[in-house]
Amino acid sequence: MKAPIDQIDRTLLRLLQQDGTLSLAELADKVNLTTTPCWKRLKRLEENGILRQRVALLDPIQLGLSFTAFVQIKTSNHSKEWYKSLVEAVSDFPEVMEFYRMAGEYDYMMKVQVADMAAFDQFYKKMVNSIEGLTNVTSTFAMEPLKYTTALPL
Amino acid sequence: MKAPIDQIDRTLLRLLQQDGTLSLAELADKVNLTTTPCWKRLKRLEENGILRQRVALLDPIQLGLSFTAFVQIKTSNHSKEWYKSLVEAVSDFPEVMEFYRMAGEYDYMMKVQVADMAAFDQFYKKMVNSIEGLTNVTSTFAMEPLKYTTALPL
DNA sequence: GTTGAAACTGTAACGCA
DNA sequence: TGCGTTACAGTTTCAAC
Numbered sequence: 001m002k003a004p005i006d007q008i009d010r011t012l013l014r015l016l017q018q019d020g021t022l023s024l025a026e027l028a029d030k031v032n033l034t035t036t037p038c039w040k041r042l043k044r045l046e047e048n049g050i051l052r053q054r055v056a057l058l059d060p061i062q063l064g065l066s067f068t069a070f071v072q073i074k075t076s077n078h079s080k081e082w083y084k085s086l087v088e089a090v091s092d093f094p095e096v097m098e099f100y101r102m103a104g105e106y107d108y109m110m111k112v113q114v115a116d117m118a119a120f121d122q123f124y125k126k127m128v129n130s131i132e133g134l135t136n137v138t139s140t141f142a143m144e145p146l147k148y149t150t151a152l153p154l
Numbered sequence: 155m156k157a158p159i160d161q162i163d164r165t166l167l168r169l170l171q172q173d174g175t176l177s178l179a180e181l182a183d184k185v186n187l188t189t190t191p192c193w194k195r196l197k198r199l200e201e202n203g204i205l206r207q208r209v210a211l212l213d214p215i216q217l218g219l220s221f222t223a224f225v226q227i228k229t230s231n232h233s234k235e236w237y238k239s240l241v242e243a244v245s246d247f248p249e250v251m252e253f254y255r256m257a258g259e260y261d262y263m264m265k266v267q268v269a270d271m272a273a274f275d276q277f278y279k280k281m282v283n284s285i286e287g288l289t290n291v292t293s294t295f296a297m298e299p300l301k302y303t304t305a306l307p308l
Numbered sequence: 309g310t311t312g313a314a315a316c317t318g319t320a321a322c323g324c325a
Numbered sequence: 326t327g328c329g330t331t332a333c334a335g336t337t338t339c340a341a342c
Contacts, residue, residue: 005217051210056208085229149252150304191328
């Protein structure tokens, strides 16, 4: 069940997180296997959830969603119930692309992707109004994206 | 050359950024087209760079890379040359998954993905030593990832 | 790890509105 | 110009070796 990941698996993962269109034959070739054993490895990686999903990445600029904001939150309520409702509420916003519970001064941080400042303002009001118990909310804005990758450093 | 994106295109993009394994026939079915026109739309979206790439998303936990840090940077050097060398140097670190020039107190922010605090410390030293002109570097750490998606809110 | 065969997919030429 | 029909080549999937 819990088969360890060897070098070949890692290479396959590295290749696929860079280019998900690689065919089985191409992948097999790059790791010096034939298609079947390569295919079995991929199946296993999918079953184990190491290969979580395959997705298309889109261009935020051409789609008019190039405004990135980071919202940091402080709260005085640290109960489990409040936490659960917060996570649910925030996760339901499609504009929130990342959300973390943080160490340090702020309790939570989220990355928000929207069209422009006006759209962010709308989002902000919507969010703050729908969540009780926030003692401090502060936003910072990205002026220019310099790097974005989904590839883990394997 | 610059064909506008209609509702069908948007639906295709929305579907593919959620699940990149959908076949042409499935996609065509969901937007009430046959495969050929659907295929032509996808080709056009790829050519225009709206559909930028297809990738596999991996599980950071199983790969032992579940430590997320945000590093914020201030600089006194705002020359173009320094900026260029900074962007290049930082982008070359595979641990840096996101990097932004920011408005507000800090000039730059990056998201760093590594194994653990020890690995982060190593990365931190490596980075700070390889970049001149940083007047202030501060790091905050994620204790728990609550949401992560690559899907733009279309 | 290999072979090979069946099912499915992507690709493109061709007509039709 | 955009869509549908059809056919062919390439790919994935998987059983048997």
